[in-house]
Amino acid sequence: MVLSHLGSGxxxxxxxxxxxxxxxxxxxxxxxxxxxxxxxxxxxLLYSAAGGHWKPWAQPQLVRAIPGFVLMLGIALVDIRHLxxxxxxxxxxxxxxxxxxxxxxxxxxxxxxxxxxxxxxxxPSELMKPAxxxxxxxxxxxxxxxxxxxxxxxxPPLLLVFTPVALVLMQPNLGxxxxxxxGSGAVFFAAGVRVWKFLLVIGGGLGAIPIAWEFLHDYQxxxxxTFLDPETDPLGAGYNIxxxxxxxxxxxxxxxxxxxxxxxxLMFLPEKHTDFIFVVLAEExxxxxxxxxxxxxxxxxxxxxxxxxxxxxxxxxLVAVGMTAQFFLYVFVNVAMVMGLIPVVGIPLPLVSYGxxxxxxxxxxxxxxxxxxxHRDVRIPKSGVTDD
Numbered sequence: 001m002v003l004s005h006l007g008s009g010x011x012x013x014x015x016x017x018x019x020x021x022x023x024x025x026x027x028x029x030x031x032x033x034x035x036x037x038x039x040x041x042x043x044x045l046l047y048s049a050a051g052g053h054w055k056p057w058a059q060p061q062l063v064r065a066i067p068g069f070v071l072m073l074g075i076a077l078v079d080i081r082h083l084x085x086x087x088x089x090x091x092x093x094x095x096x097x098x099x100x101x102x103x104x105x106x107x108x109x110x111x112x113x114x115x116x117x118x119x120x121x122x123x124p125s126e127l128m129k130p131a132x133x134x135x136x137x138x139x140x141x142x143x144x145x146x147x148x149x150x151x152x153x154x155x156p157p158l159l160l161v162f163t164p165v166a167l168v169l170m171q172p173n174l175g176x177x178x179x180x181x182x183g184s185g186a187v188f189f190a191a192g193v194r195v196w197k198f199l200l201v202i203g204g205g206l207g208a209i210p211i212a213w214e215f216l217h218d219y220q221x222x223x224x225x226t227f228l229d230p231e232t233d234p235l236g237a238g239y240n241i242x243x244x245x246x247x248x249x250x251x252x253x254x255x256x257x258x259x260x261x262x263x264x265x266l267m268f269l270p271e272k273h274t275d276f277i278f279v280v281l282a283e284e285x286x287x288x289x290x291x292x293x294x295x296x297x298x299x300x301x302x303x304x305x306x307x308x309x310x311x312x313x314x315x316x317x318l319v320a321v322g323m324t325a326q327f328f329l330y331v332f333v334n335v336a337m338v339m340g341l342i343p344v345v346g347i348p349l350p351l352v353s354y355g356x357x358x359x360x361x362x363x364x365x366x367x368x369x370x371x372x373x374x375h376r377d378v379r380i381p382k383s384g385v386t387d388d
Contacts, residue, residue, distance in 0.1 A: 018374075023077045026374045031303045035072070035351065035366055038296055039065050042352035045280050048259045049272045057273045057354045064356050068363035075367025080375045083368070084315050087138035091160070094131040097124035098167040113171045114357075123357035125168045125176045129183060130364050133322035135160050136184060140191035141315040142382055148192045157188070172217055175345030179329050186325035187318050190308075223343040240270050244338045247283040255286030273354040275346055279338050297331045297350070307373045313380040316372040323365040330362075 018026070043065070047058040100115060101124055114121045139157050140148070147153050161184045168177045185198065213221070226241065247263035256262070261283035263269040272280050282290040304324030311317045333347040348358045 020077060023374050027073065027076050027370055028303070028307075028373045031300075031366070031370060031373070032069075032073075034296060034300055034303070035363075036069075038293070038300070038351045041281075041293060041296075042277070042349075044258075045277055045284075045352060046273055046354055048261075048284060049264055049277065049280050051265060052259050060356075061354055061359070064359050068359055071360070072363040072367040072370065075364060076370030076374055078371055080313065080316055080319075080371055080378055081380060083134060083319075083371065084138055084141065084380060087134040091131045091135035094124055094127045095164055095167075097122070098128065098164055100124070102167070102170060113173055121356060125164075125171065125173055125180075126357040126361040127364075128164045128168070128180060129326050129361055130323065130368060132160065132164060132180060132184060133187060133319055133326070134368075136187045136191075137315050137318035137322060140187065140318055141313070141380065143191070144382065145192045149194065154188075154193065154197075157184075172220070173346075174216075174220055175333070175347050178345070179326065179333070179347065182329055183322060183326040187322040190318055190321040191314075223345070226343070240276070240344060241338075241340050243268050243270065244276055244279050245340055247279045248339065251283040251286040251290075253286045254288055255282070255284045258284055260284060274348060275334070275344065275353065276338050277353045278335055278349050281352075293352075294331070294335070297327070301328055304369055307369055307376065311372050311376045313378060314382075315380055316376060316378070319368055320372045323368050326365060327362070 043058050043062050046061055047054060050057055097115065101113060104115065113125060114123050116122075136157055139160065143153060161181065165177045165180050168180065189195075189198065243263060247261065247269055250256070250263065251261070259265065261269075261280060263283055264272045264280045269276055269279060269283075278290070278293075281293060285292075301324055304320055304327065308317045308320035308324065311320060327350055330347060330350045333342065333345065334349045334353070336342045337344050337347065348355050350362050351359065
């Protein structure tokens with residue numbers, strides 16, 4: 001069984017002093033194989049989207065994936081106590097990178113989101129997702145359930161969330177800002193924050209929509225108008241989503257075949273290598289292919305939740321919950337976006353859409369999940385991290 005390794009929680013009586021070789025053997029290789037499979041599907045779709053050519057998308061994606069896997073396995077071997085000690089430092093470094101974007105960031109497609117490193121275009125807002133999850137898990141690990149009920153104790157983690165969110169909104173990047181808030185909400189909920197507090201925040205957010213609307217950029221308002229009625233401008237703002245729906249419907253049950261999708265191969269489908277890569281899959285492999293990929297993502301979510309349940313430390317549980325929630329939000333928002341269920345917000349499909357920063361972030365997130373699995377028996381006292 002694929003999930004059999006997930007449920008095994010008694011391989012070692014105590015994993016606080018594991019050797020490097022033992023840690024390597026304890027890596028959840030089923031999860032690693034799953035990530036390789038999804039990444040392979042992504043490379044294949046990018047090859048098809050380029051008309052049967054490795055460049056400009058499939059080859060760079062494959063080249064990025066190799067160091068990404070090395071990074072993922074390297075993080076898996078890091079003791080969660082070291083991750084906990086470094087959580088705030090990692091958060092602060094990524095926060096400084098977000099500030100650097102405002103000072104020296106590269107502008108692309110009307111937004112200032114990247115730092116040009118010469119060999120790589122770094123998008124710090126993507127890295128903030130695992131960094132924020134680590135920082136929140138560190139904070140809530142040291143707080144008891146009774147203390148969480150005190151409103152004043154929620155101010156520090158709220159500042160941890162909304163400080164980077166404010167910087168990301170300045171880029172502007174509304175989609176990533178919402179993912180940071182929603183992913184953090186999952187950590188707050190898993191930590192024991194009461195439901196009525198979430199309802200209070202949601203109510204306040206809904207009440208602030210008319211005010212927030214005035215601060216949206218014109219293109220963001222246009223996305224909402226297009227979502228409500230894309231046919232009002234079928235050759236302009238509504239073109240992307242209309243072509244996406246045509247491609248989704250034309251795939252039928254089994255699709256038109258590999259590299260045989262008319263909408264993608266004839267260049268009708270925009271951004272087919274990034275935001276709309278799921279549509280390429282659905283057109284070429286039909287509903288069966290689309291559901292197969294979604295089933296693989298579902299298996300990834302199951303792995304994440306089981307790792308969270310098996311972790312003996314609050315820090316490990318919260319990191320696993322936070323990263324699994326982020327993966328779910330990536331998939332849900334992207335698929336709902338290309339189906340026209342929500343406005344287009346530019347969220348990639350995990351490990352399938354073309355992009356360096358997104359892939360690196362996802363590999364880091366999976367590495368954190370693997371580390372929580374390898375060190376699931378490590379106990380960390382509420383008072384802090386010990387060296388035993």
